[in-house]
Amino acid sequence: MNNIIETEGLSKQYGNVYRVKDVDLSVPEGAIYGFLGPNGAGKSTTLKMILGLTKPTAGAITVFGKRVNSKNRLENLKHVGSLIESPSYYGHLTGAENLRIFQTLRGVPKQNIADVLKIVRLENQQHKKVSQYSLGMKQRLGLASALLGYPKLLILDEPTNGLDPAGISEMRELIQSLPQKFGMTVVVSSHLLSEVDQLATRVGIIREGELVYQDSLTKLHQYSKQHLAVRTLNNEVTKAFLSQNGVTWEAEDDYLIIPQMRDTRMAEISKALGQNNIGLVRIEERKKSLEDIFLELTGTAVSL
Known part of the structure; x- marks a missing residue:
């Protein structure tokens, strides 16, 4: 491609x-x-x-x-058509009149005005002054001007x-x-x-x-792979136990984050923890959200 x-x-x-x-x-x-x-x-x-x-x-x-x-x-x-930052327009003119100016400057067919107004669904408001447009209508008018030359x-x-x-x-x-x-x-x-x-x-x-x-x-x-969050009564001992049994882990608050695994394997680990007098308090299945990934990549809170 x-x-x-x-x-x-x-x-x-x-x-x-x-x-x-x-x-x-x-x-x-x-x-x-x-x-x-x-x-x-x-x-x-x-x-x-x-x-x-x-x-x-x-x-x-x-x-x-x-x-x-x-x-x-x-x-x-x-x-190339573009809409950078806020759209430019003449508030005292109608939507159609604004597009006529852009159409003339770009040298595209006059018929394009009616076509793009229909695309952005402004055909019924084309004769209304832009100063009376809502913000959404102004954005659509800006998109229409960007589309004029297809x-x-x-x-x-x-x-x-x-x-x-x-x-x-x-x-x-x-x-x-x-x-x-x-x-x-x-x-x-x-x-x-x-x-x-x-x-x-x-x-x-x-x-x-x-x-x-x-x-x-x-x-x-x-990137948002599932993992397990485990909390025990003695996380420090649990870290050593997991490492000895070939299970990777990361500490996160009061939990140890371990890879997703089969139920039978998790059952074996739970049983072994109990046999070593390590009380297992909670097991949670977690998955990184897209917001978490964005936060990791940008180092800033995501806007939603």
């Missing part, structure tokens, strides 16, 4: 501080790529460099198989920011439909783990400007 976006050693430095450092992104064609990280991790800066809105300090960017430079940047952007690549920076649950669900459905309906590749940045989990096919996680994970969402879920 071809990659629509590839970056090599992409970096952005302000003074002595790196906002983005040595990021190697690979976004496959037809994917919904979830670009995930806490606020301030470098997501927006990375996307702005890909779009040519910010000049990299170092590194290379390849889009549609071509190395991006000052000469071909505008040509590349003809095939781009091959769509880049959306925090598209669900500020939306209520119904608005988030609606935006998610819209984004999910785009690759299959129009053959688009979509990059969605978010600090909302739960949102990316329901939306993306591939995910990149950035922490303090550095890419700490990049692969399929399925593989990320595989």
Whole structure:
């Protein structure tokens, strides 16, 4: 599968501080790529460099198989739609009038206006002034402007920011439909783990400007292997007993975390603990949640 976006050693430095450092992104064609990280991790800066809105300090960017430079940047952007931060609009104009301005500037067919309004479900509010739009309607209008040229690549920076649950669900459905309906590749940045989990096919996680994970969402879920949590009346003696019997363990609060095993094997260990006068108080089956994995990778609490 071809990659629509590839970056090599992409970096952005302000003074002595790196906002983005040595990021190697690979976004496959037809994917919904979830670009995930806490606020301030470098997501927006990375996307702005890909779009040519910010000049990299170092590194290379390849889009549609071509190395991006000052000469071909505008040509590349003809095939890219984007919604970075809050959407731009003229509040005193209607939704349709706003889109007419973008349509004229981009030189795309006028019919596209009616088409994208239907895609984002704003056809019944197109003649209403944008100043009277709800936040969700403004976000959908921003998405409509990004879709006007039916781009091959769509880049959306925090598209669900500020939306209520119904608005988030609606935006998610819209984004999910785009690759299959129009053959688009979509990059969605978010600090909302739960949102990316329901939306993306591939995910990149950035922490303090550095890419700490990049692969399929399925593989990320595989990190959440089941394990057992054991609590006894004498955990210190239990540690030695487990080690002597070839069972690995990690201490976590009042529990010892051991690998998942067959019931018969656990029964043997329980019996042996009793025979050694080690009182077994509790056995729990546990599994790392996706939130726990995110916390380990980013070192920060996850937004849900």
